[in-house]
Amino acid sequence: MTISTGSINDWRAGDVLEPQHYPVTRADLVRYAGASGDFNPIHWSDRIAGAVGLPGVIAHGMLTMGLTSRAVATWTGGAPIVDLGVRFTSMVVVPDTDEGTIVTIGGTVKSVEDGLVKIALQVTCDGQKVLGNPTAVVRG
Template sequence: MSTPDTTTPDINTLEKGQEIGSREVRLSRADLLRYAAASGDHNPIHWNERFAREVGLDGVIAHGMLTMGLAVDLVTDWVGDPGRVVDYQARFTKPVPVPDAEAGPPDTPTATLLISGKVGAVDVEAATARVDLTVSLEGAKVLAKSQVSVRL
């Protein structure tokens, strides 16, 4: 006999508007380099200040997929299993600048994402819920319509 998974939210007790949590995620230039190495996305806008400015940016920016990945971690922690995510969509509304640290090592954080989530919809019959994420930097949303569907 298997033991029930106590980390997975109970679909029968979820309500629209219910908060699932929030967190701050701090980013450094070193984080961007590590992500580039892991993802294979070596676009210089994510690590070279001069190049980023030459193409019209204010400086180096975080990878969009890194931002999305950091945001969905809130949901996967909440449901207890990343395999429960059945759909994830978001629109990029603003870049996430990650300035070079004025002092200290390259892994000194210089940007902080604020991530929070609320239940946006519940379908008890299908055993699914939609979580609406808010992802912002310095008060400005960097992702819009960030919605994650999970099977519970």
């Protein structure tokens, strides 16, 4: 069954969560830098990003992780996330356009037991996985 939102008390292993799509623009990177204090120029300067061998300006890894937790909160209606595990495996390159890029987050319920729901996540940008083996555990 595909689930968009709702009570996680009704979820079962194998349920597929409706993908969430989040645009990321250069303006978002500037706002995130201000909020996080991470002003590394690879997150805003094409010149610096290129000089260090990157394909372009990249999103902060923690911003990508934050979008992942936002998707989980959307699906669960804000149920407490008790664990969120990710490996940063690829970059979210953000072009200098008004549209930016799109980070897509999908999920599949892996288990439901003892009031905890484990979700296997898929986080992609332009069809490429950007987080390796991301999982979330939420309390029902």
